[in-house]
Amino acid sequence: xxxxxxxxxxxxxxxxxxxxxxxxxxxxxxxxxxxxxxxxxxxxxxxxxxxxxxxxxxxxxxxxxxxxxxxxxxxxxxxxxxxxxxxxxxxxxxxxxxxxxxxxxxxxxxxxxxxxxxxxxxxxxxxxxxxxxxxxxxxxxxxxxxxxxxxxxxxxxxxxxxxxxxxxxxxxxxxxxxxxxxxxxxxxxxxxxxxxxxxxxxxxxxxxxxxxxxxxxxxxxxxxxxxxxxxxxxxxxxxxxxxxxxxxxxxxxxxxxxxxxxxxxxxxxxxxxxxxxxxxxxxxxxxxxxxxxxxxxxxxxxxxxxxxxxxxxxxxxxxxxxxxxxxxxxxxxxxxxxxxxxxxx
Amino acid sequence: xxxxxxxxxxxxxxxxxxxxxxxxxxxxxxxxxxxxxxxxxxxxxxxxxxxxxxxxxxxxxxxxxxxxxxxxxxxxxxxxxxxxxxxxxxxxxxxxxxxxxxxxxxxxxxxxxxxxxxxxxxxxxxxxxxxxxxxxxxxxxxxxxxxxxxxxxxxxxxxxxxxxxxxxxxxxxxxxxxxxxxxxxxxxxxxxxxxxxxxxxxxxxxxxxxxxxxxxxxxxxxxxxxxx
Numbered sequence: 001x002x003x004x005x006x007x008x009x010x011x012x013x014x015x016x017x018x019x020x021x022x023x024x025x026x027x028x029x030x031x032x033x034x035x036x037x038x039x040x041x042x043x044x045x046x047x048x049x050x051x052x053x054x055x056x057x058x059x060x061x062x063x064x065x066x067x068x069x070x071x072x073x074x075x076x077x078x079x080x081x082x083x084x085x086x087x088x089x090x091x092x093x094x095x096x097x098x099x100x101x102x103x104x105x106x107x108x109x110x111x112x113x114x115x116x117x118x119x120x121x122x123x124x125x126x127x128x129x130x131x132x133x134x135x136x137x138x139x140x141x142x143x144x145x146x147x148x149x150x151x152x153x154x155x156x157x158x159x160x161x162x163x164x165x166x167x168x169x170x171x172x173x174x175x176x177x178x179x180x181x182x183x184x185x186x187x188x189x190x191x192x193x194x195x196x197x198x199x200x201x202x203x204x205x206x207x208x209x210x211x212x213x214x215x216x217x218x219x220x221x222x223x224x225x226x227x228x229x230x231x232x233x234x235x236x237x238x239x240x241x242x243x244x245x246x247x248x249x250x251x252x253x254x255x256x257x258x259x260x261x262x263x264x265x266x267x268x269x270x271x272x273x274x275x276x277x278x279x280x281x282x283x284x285x286x287x288x289x290x291x292x293x294x295x296x297x298x299x300x301x302x303x304x305x306x307x308x309x310x311x312x313x314x315x316x317x318x319x320x321x322x323x324x325x326x327x328x329x330x331x332x333x334x335x336x337x338x339x340x341x342x343x344x345x
Numbered sequence: 346x347x348x349x350x351x352x353x354x355x356x357x358x359x360x361x362x363x364x365x366x367x368x369x370x371x372x373x374x375x376x377x378x379x380x381x382x383x384x385x386x387x388x389x390x391x392x393x394x395x396x397x398x399x400x401x402x403x404x405x406x407x408x409x410x411x412x413x414x415x416x417x418x419x420x421x422x423x424x425x426x427x428x429x430x431x432x433x434x435x436x437x438x439x440x441x442x443x444x445x446x447x448x449x450x451x452x453x454x455x456x457x458x459x460x461x462x463x464x465x466x467x468x469x470x471x472x473x474x475x476x477x478x479x480x481x482x483x484x485x486x487x488x489x490x491x492x493x494x495x496x497x498x499x500x501x502x503x504x505x506x507x508x509x510x511x512x513x514x515x516x517x518x519x520x521x522x523x524x525x526x527x528x529x530x531x532x533x534x535x536x537x538x539x540x541x542x543x544x545x546x547x548x549x550x551x552x553x554x555x556x557x558x559x560x561x562x563x564x565x566x567x568x569x570x571x572x573x
Contacts, residue, residue, distance in 0.1 A: 023393055252397070276398050
């Protein structure tokens with residue numbers, strides 16, 4: 001049984017349904033999609049007892065306005081960038097924790113108190129059980145290029161409804177909806193995202209790619225350009241010397257690949273990257289730093305640091321261990337399994 | 346396994362490379378290796394679906410669940426098996442012909458006249474040349490359902506438009522350099538548009554979402570005005 005949890009009053013700049021993505025369709029040209037910052041997606045989901053890759057809302061820079069349905073109380077998980085989430089006329093909703101919201105509450109993103117907008121550009125909003133949209137090619141993620149997946153293959157807009165997968169356990173007023181979970185705090189600093197200080201560079205660690213030039217790439221100061229979206233992030237700075245950038249025989253490219261077109265200005269490929277590309281690939285951002293890539297804010301200073309495979313795998317193991325430790329701490333704090341019915345509290 | 350090179354591509358993929366040129370034989374080797382590897386990875390969730398291209402295969406994998414050495418070994422065996430198979434007949438290839446009905450020229454092919462003029466041809470000559478050639482699907486990429494096709498007659502090779510269109514309708518048939526192709530979805534694009542088809546190139550609800558299958562033969566069939 002599906003029930004709508006939110007009515008969308010405003011869609012925000014680009015709010016999409018994303019899960020762990022659909023990596024196995026690149027051979028027919030389908031972008032892998034999924035959360036641009038998979039770490040924060042996982043944190044948001046774990047905060048409400050979901051699998052780390054469950055479908056949630058990815059909120060970009062200017063968030064949506066959502067009205068909680070009548071008769072519905074729900075616990076939301078928030079993670080990633082602090083984009084100013086709050087209950088209209090009420091309390092501030094910080095990322096890295098879960099929050100009860102009540103029927104009739106208006107959930108909005110209003111970065112007006114000077115403390116928001118500190119880091120990153122993407123926030124993740126989860127609900128218990130995940131968002132109930134059809135699985136298309138193995139994923140609930142929105143494929144913006146193909147116009148499928150997520151909510152009708154597009155970003156949220158006014159008039160949409162956000163359906164929950166979790167069935168209601170009882171009728172209105174009984175409070176036993178299964179959508180209410182304990183309020184929890186992620187036990188570790190929710191570290192994904194840049195520092196918010198545009199002059200203090202965010203570092204992405206990079207392994208050499210098939211084409212030469214990583215030393216030149218790593219030696220320069222870069223800034224995130226205005227052409228930055230889920231497909232890729234263009235870096236501004238002094239162009240790389242002639243001979244590094246250029247076209248190449250079109251090849252399959254992974255998320256995090258750093259393409260250098262003939263103009264010498266690199267492009268960092270994001271979650272919605274094209275499956276194949278025809279520009280030279282000078283490096284690849286390590287998997288452990290893809291969440292950081294997904295939070296880069298236009299204008300932010302970026303440094304690309306050359307690293308090796310052993311360091312990359314060590315960092316990835318650390319990420320997984322941190323996620324597992326956080327999940328275990330949440331389970332302990334929640335006494336998970338015995339859902340706390342706090343509807344109406 | 347001949348002259349294939351197998352190298353890591355980032356920390357979570359490797360790249361099998363057969364060469365660096367656009368050559369139908371290299372694309373066929375890439376497809377065969379990808380097919381063999383896809384079969385070999387059955388039961389190995391740590392290895393992702395291989396992505397063949399002009400002269401290479403991208404092989405994604407989970408580096409915490411399988412070692413690089415194991416994936417390299419898997420790739421080497423798949424390449425060897427594929428190369429052995431290519432010496433014989435590959436029944437999976439070139440047995441399918443996909444016919445794409447096309448309305449050439451007019452509003453459906455707004456660049457047909459310009460392409461003809463550039464080559465000193467009549468528009469009907471361009472249509473005849475484009476529709477009489479036999480094309481092969483080299484691989485898919487760029488956009489959902491987009492096929493890189495080999496076989497454009499060299500006389501039709503045309504540079505991209507100086508200024509891309511903000512929106513090219515789905516089904517548009519175009520030429521860019523030495524390639525021809527069909528836009529599966531509406532999107533911005535700089536190809537010279539010579540016609541349009543109603544064929545649905547990509548539908549995620551189909552069991553096989555992409556109409557074009559790697560290795561298949563493609564023919565463009567002109568629709569006369571009475572067919573429209």
